[in-house]
Amino acid sequence: MEKCAKIKRLLSRYLDKETAASDTSLVQEHLDSCIFCKKELAQLVRAKEFVSGKVRQILPPDYLVCRLREKIASQKQAEEKFSWVAGMGILSRRLIPVPVTAVLLSLVLMILSFQQSASSYSLEEHMLSGNQTTLITAAGLILGTQS
Amino acid sequence: MDEDILYIEQFLGGEIRGFEMLVRKYQNRVLNIVYSLIGQDQESEDILQESFMKVYHNLKFFRRQSQFPTWLYRIVVNTAYDYMRRRKNFISDEGILEMSASAAKGPRDVLLTQEKEAMIQAALGNIPLKFRAAVVLKDIEGLSYAQISEILHCSIGTVESKIYRARQFLKNELFKLAGE
Numbered sequence: 001m002e003k004c005a006k007i008k009r010l011l012s013r014y015l016d017k018e019t020a021a022s023d024t025s026l027v028q029e030h031l032d033s034c035i036f037c038k039k040e041l042a043q044l045v046r047a048k049e050f051v052s053g054k055v056r057q058i059l060p061p062d063y064l065v066c067r068l069r070e071k072i073a074s075q076k077q078a079e080e081k082f083s084w085v086a087g088m089g090i091l092s093r094r095l096i097p098v099p100v101t102a103v104l105l106s107l108v109l110m111i112l113s114f115q116q117s118a119s120s121y122s123l124e125e126h127m128l129s130g131n132q133t134t135l136i137t138a139a140g141l142i143l144g145t146q147s
Numbered sequence: 148m149d150e151d152i153l154y155i156e157q158f159l160g161g162e163i164r165g166f167e168m169l170v171r172k173y174q175n176r177v178l179n180i181v182y183s184l185i186g187q188d189q190e191s192e193d194i195l196q197e198s199f200m201k202v203y204h205n206l207k208f209f210r211r212q213s214q215f216p217t218w219l220y221r222i223v224v225n226t227a228y229d230y231m232r233r234r235k236n237f238i239s240d241e242g243i244l245e246m247s248a249s250a251a252k253g254p255r256d257v258l259l260t261q262e263k264e265a266m267i268q269a270a271l272g273n274i275p276l277k278f279r280a281a282v283v284l285k286d287i288e289g290l291s292y293a294q295i296s297e298i299l300h301c302s303i304g305t306v307e308s309k310i311y312r313a314r315q316f317l318k319n320e321l322f323k324l325a326g327e
Contacts, residue, residue, distance in 0.1 A: 012311040016285060018292045047317035051286040054267050057178050057191075064174045065167045068199055072163075 003030060007037050015044050151215040158206055166206070170199055173216065176288060177223050183283040184227045186268045194230050198223045213297055220288070221298045224280050231276065270320035274313045281306055282313035 007030045013019050014027045031038050131137075151172075157165025177198060182191040201222050209218055271279060284295045295306045 009311070012314055013292075013307050016292070016310070018307070043318050043321075044314055047314045047321060048286050050267060050317060050321060051183075051271065051282060052289075054179075054183065054287060055264055056175065057182050059174050059178060061171055064195065064199065065170050067196055068167075068170060068203070071196065071200060072203065 004034060004037055007031075007034070008040055011037065011041050011044055015041065015048060149215075152211070155206060155209065155215065166203055169202070169215070173219060174199075176216075177219070179287055180220065180223055180283055181227050183268075183271055183287050184224070184279060185231060186272055190230065190234075194223075194227050197230075198226045201226065214294075217294055217297050220284065220290075221300075224284075224298060228276075228280075266324060270317055270324070273320055274316045278309045278313035278316070281309035282317070285310050 007027055010019060010023055010027050014024065019027065031041065151169065154165040154168045154172075158169075159165075174195065178191060178195050181194045181198075182188070185191060185194065198219075202219060205222075209215070271283070274282065280299060281295055284290045284298060285292075290298075292303045292306045292310075296303045299306065299309075301309075
């Protein structure tokens with residue numbers, strides 16, 4: 001029975017003609033004398049034939065080629081469109097920062113000048129007062145928050 | 148020079164015809180593998196198309212360390228696996244019922260063929276996915292264990308084990324069918 005277990009493990013490979021020469025003769029010898037392993041082999045043959053007997057699907061010769069041509073063409077079209085948009089993107093990436101930076105800078109300057117004029121204690125007044133100028137005082141004066 | 152290599156060279160040289168020749172040559176083999184793996188007509192064609200699109204985009208990376216069909220089948224099996232992971236309902240009962248229903252419309256021999264087909268497909272569908280590809284590549288496509296091991300990225304011993312286990316499942320399915 002131990003030998004049967006070993007042979008049964010080899011039967012599938014034997015059926016596919018994938019066993020080493022030594023295993024092939026071992027299996028053949030055993031099959032000559034063992035009805036159980038012979039039956040097992042017959043069942044495996046049936047299982048193999050069951051699957052390999054499957055009807056083959058056949059496509060018309062140009063069916064897939066035509067579908068692929070369409071797909072490749074549409075992909076190429078999309079890629080070209082994308083590259084045009086991307087090209088525009090590069091252009092805009094180069095041009096946009098200049099006006100955007102200018103606008104932002106103007107806004108900051110406008111806010112600062114507004115705050116400066118609104119402040120009751122200007123930089124000039126501070127200089128005339130003779131008080132000590134620390135870093136914090138200077139920053140406050142420039143930003144117009146020091147009163 | 149190998150015919151496949153000739154077509155590949157043509158394609159890489161800028162002639163789309165080389166790719167189309169490869170498609171014509173392998174489309175039915177690939178379709179049968181995919182159909183045996185997932186068992187759904189329309190989806191099989193979609194996977195077939197997706198696989199060949201991958202070939203189209205990646206043919207320049209084919210290193211010729213393996214044969215072209217081995218490389219192609221690896222793409223096909225992986226594409227089918229991805230699809231099955233996405234869908235998780237590969238051979239549905241509805242699919243099989245649909246096949247039986249369409250069979251009922253045809254003449255008797257067509258009906259028998261289609262019923263048998265549905266039975267085979269159902270039996271294949273009951274084999275766990277991890278074993279199914281090995282037995283399909285062996286029994287449908289007739290590949291060697293060495294080729295299958297390359298396609299499935301595993302050892303020959305593992306291929307043997309997968310085919311053995313798949314056939315054990317098939318044996319049981321056949322017992323069930325015989326009992327009905």
